Amino acid sequence: MIDQQSMAAVAKTALWTAAARARESNRPDRLFDDPFAGLLAGDEGRELLQHFHTDRAPDDGNPFIAIRTRWFDDFISQACAGAPAQVVALGAGLDTRWYRMPWSDGTTLFELDQASLLAYKVDRLRDVPVPGDAQRRIVPVAFDDSDGWVDALLAAGFDATCPTVWFGEGLLFYLPEQLAHRLLSRVAALSAPGSRLAVDLIGTGIFSFPYTREFLRRLQEANSPWRFGTDDPGGFVAGAGWQVDAVLEPGKPAADFGRWPAASTPPPSAIVPRSYFVSARR
Structure with a gap:
């Protein structure tokens, strides 16, 4: 069991x-079903959800996380395409896709993140069965x-000769720019031809x-500051050795799922908050 002292290390x-x-x-119109998130x-x-969204009702809130989760779900499902795959979750945190997605037999999912966070997740979900012959490491x-x-x-x-599906959801902007690029x-250097990548950037x-x-002040207080943003997300990913397939913004076609308020879509300007979903390949 994970004790309360260890729990203090779990990222807020x-x-x-x-x-x-x-x-x-x-929600009755939910974009996905995560029965383990609660x-x-x-x-x-x-309490933290209300703390970070004090301007919104607890059952409303910014739709960004819901849209982001659904976009990554769709990317992973399409990239794995019902066949055995090697998948790496960068900054897996409390991601529950291992438990809620239908992985094909023979798939191996590697979850990378800080030890305390992964241990907390495994402990809380220790009784959840995972059918099939997929493996998680x-x-x-x-x-x-x-x-x-x-x-x-x-x-x-991990087999560097095998095509890999990589995803880093909510990770890169917590890193300094140089480290995110590295x-x-x-x-990219670990990716065999045919590998796929999905990340989000701000x-x-x-x-x-x-x-x-x-x-941002509250993120800093929580010891989880956002450190890095780019106004050329496609160029940033391409500069790290990837062939970019798409750069999408929430609220634009293929990245709103009918949930993003039309009035909330930012104008084409670098001086307002923007977020991006980037998919790429090797």
């Missing part, structure tokens, strides 16, 4: 996003300049827009 933003997924799953979020996650790592995560992934059985470059406007200052 992970609990918050789990609560947002649970909230979405309770158990992971707990009371603290639900937990890889506790820190994403830093040492590149120790590469050695840990290889030691866990991470994607290392991932624009630089979020760091200067007055409306987001309080939100």
